[in-house]
Amino acid sequence: MPYREHPYRAVPYLLNSRPGAAGSVDLHHSPLAFVHRGGDPARENTMAAFEAAVAMGYRYLEIDVRTSSDGVLVVFHDETLERITDGTGPLSEKTWQQLAGLRLRASGEPLLRFEELLTRWEDVHLNVDLKDGASVDEFARLVEAHGAHDRVLAASFNDARRHRVRRALSRRVATSGGWVVTALIVLLGPLGLMQRLGRRSTEIDCVQVPISQGxxxxxxxxxxxxxxxxxxxxHVWVVDEPEEMRRLLDMGVDGLMTDDAAALAQFMAERDGAVWPQR
Structure with missing residues (x-):
């Protein structure tokens, strides 16, 4: 069943799930475009990358968060600092003051606090991958403090973190399924056993998956x-080739995540039925 005919759940975060969302273009039944970590590997998870993506027309940013030793939520993917920064060791062992002095080796950009990104725009949606258990309570606190429930999606491969987020918040936020739910859909679905998922599938709003796993x-x-x-x-990650983007949307996929922000922006601008920019 193509996405245009599919009756989505009415989830404010997924603006294409309901018509006439206040303050935005009507994205109803149009595909969503996400930048994966900012869509610029040289400036991964930095404010500069996200600002460039928003200027291109994106309103969905996929990010990762980890917790510093003093409880600050940092927009960062890896457990350790070496791959992309001039620092070393686990991020969780550093204070924010120490982390703020580091720079990305490829671009010289500083690290970014989640709260800075959450408050940078009022109409941008954050797809937040909670990378450690300590991030749950601070994530929930900041969402509550800024009333950002409709602008965030809580994602994690660990389903227990998603459950903790729900319990910590005063009202519901969008969520995606972890590995357990996704594996059950992949394995049980072809056998006609989807009903065995029960409440597992009713507790989430989407699945965010790679094209293949092994x-x-x-x-x-x-x-x-x-x-x-x-x-x-x-929603499918990570998709950088226009032909693959086309194939997936023709299949009925509802959202694409990319490391090549410019390529997906151009594709969306030319795609029939897509809304671009996502304003």
């Missing part, structure tokens, strides 16, 4: 149909 092809027409029947959107 030798297993995850995103297939059957997988997309099964997710849609369960009321779930399908």
């Amino acid at each position: 030798r297993i092809r995850v995103v297939t027409p059957g997988f997309v149909r099964r997710c849609h029947r369960a009321g779930l959107q399908v």
